[in-house]
Amino acid sequence: MSRRFFITTPIYYVNGAPHIGHAYTSIAADVMARWKRLDGFDVFFLTGTDEHGQKVEQAAVATGVDPQAHVDRLSADFRAMAEAMGVSFDDFIRTTEARHKRACAAFWDRLVASGDVYLGAYEGWYALRDESFYNDDELTTLPDGTRLAPTGAPVSWVKEPSYFFRLSAWQDRLLAFYDANPEVIGPPSRRNEVLSFVRQGLKDLSISRSGFRWGVPVPNDPDHVMYVWVDALVNYISALGFPDENGPLWRFWPADLHLLAKEIVRFHAVFWPAFLMSAGLEPPRRVFAHGWWTVEGEKMSKSVGNVIDPRALVAEFGLDPVRYFLLREVPFGSDGDFSRRALIGRLNVELANDLGNLSQRTLSQVARNLGGRLPAIAAPTEDDEALLSLAAALPDQLRELIDRQALHEALETVWKVVRAGNAYVDRQAPWALRKTDPDRMAAVLRVLADTLRAVATVLQPFMPDSMGRMLDQLGVPVEARSLAGLAVPLPGGTVLPAPSGIFPRFAEQAA
């Protein structure tokens, strides 16, 4: 088994401020990246920004700034958002960087060399005023037959020279690829959509534009810039040093997981593998699409004014509760609804009451009744063994679940142990044992401490800061916090710091 792991988010298009959807993808990828590191993998976690295209060029012109200055500002905002969300990326690629343009040019040359690129003409309804093509279904037709763009500009049928990628030639090879790699697209519903899309027949893909300049130049044809597909997708290999296949990072290719939102599955599961195979490179091992969030039951939109700013959310509730909520509330891969009420419920019930309080009630008894020293392990009773074995099973269970991106199930699995822990405390009643059987009380508290250690260890990728503090309070040295480290018991007598609450309950301010 390969011990290296390459995971990516999409590069985010800089046509607005980052919102909860961007944060969601990045946080989910972060959890997986952190999990793999915890499990001893050599991880490369890539994110970044997509900065070319006509929309960006127009936005820059509209605000009277140079496109590069415009994207510098927006890209920095995305990067700051990732950092604010605790996203532990190893590299942040920007499509305006020289290394990316070099990779794109080399990649383009490979496609040309394979015979899959030809010069043709892209046809469509074009509005001269907007300098933009429109789809048929976007147009309105006046009684006199004039067609108008959504902007009100008149359109005419225009042919523009464009390079094409011979995607039509790749249909059978793509189907064979999906067939040989059934896990390459997830969840299964997305796989089905991709399969039916490819089966219905593929058209050649326009991969250059000559109507605007803000893009990567096409080699040997200064009239063209690369259109989005090639430019954007190549980021995944430009960050690995392509075309230098002897560079230090190239060993990370092919990507183990491209994580993305459902609307860009096709680009990643159809176009990208075809490009890569054409270029003589391996296609990604897995592409997984998650769903979209609504807000309080409504679609998120600028006009409704309900777009969630992830940083505002973190300012109010804290980073870890937000990360937890996003991954716990909804089966990963499905759509979900974001509501204050639901977030507060998860925070108060699951984080504060279930987990935070289990830690607090355990550690406060250790502090008060045992002088703050971790008791030694005693011979386990049947009840002890039941709880400990549940906790010990967590790493293997989560490995399997996280490998198939079932993040919500991973959290549910951990919470079964947390609930079992609370039930165990009540059954054993160490506060009563304090008077009748202090040794047994110590043994019970040790069982609880070990259970909490396992829980906190596997939850570190989800809530790095909070679980770090919990492990501090449990006396677990930083170097003993990996999955491998969990196998080595802490010595009895370890002095624990004074416990303090990790997840305060959230009280809604009275209006």
Added chain:
RNA sequence: GGCGGCGUAGCUCAGCGGUAGAGCAGGGGAAUCAUAAUCCCUUGGUCGGCGGUUCAAAUCCGUCCGCCGCUACCA
């Protein structure tokens, strides 16, 4: 229109051939170590309608009703 999916307790969903499940919400009780946090018990469903296969169907097949996704060049 074509292809695919879904419809199970008040809510969110799991189960996918063998006497209906979880979490939350509701009701009752216990405990008091703990962030008044916990634990135990419990109410509640003709598993969208109809028909079929089977000794046996949420579970397979057909059909109808209702929702949803995909059906390519904004990313």
